[in-house]
């Protein structure tokens with residue numbers, strides 16, 4: 001299932017990532033959305049994020065943080081996504097919750 005409005009249709013409601021190459025466009029997508037104020041980050045997991053609570057603070061290219069774990073809402077339609085990317089192991093998932 002993909003996202004539910006024009007702003008978040010690219011967020012891939014329920015999908016998994018099997019390699020780092022698959023994650024890079026997605027990381028840039030949500031980072032861009034964060035910079036453009038199309039998403040609202042809620043409840044970042046402080047255990048993982050530490051000083052990196054802001055998506056916009058993630059670099060524009062690898063290496064990325066070992067774990068990228070965010071819950072965010074699409075400001076336009078209010079749908080909530082949970083993204084867990086294990087960059088270190090090259091696996092991850094995006095869920096519409």
Ligand SMILES: [Zn+2]
Pocket residue numbers: 003004005006007008009074075076077078079
């Ligand atoms: Zn939306």
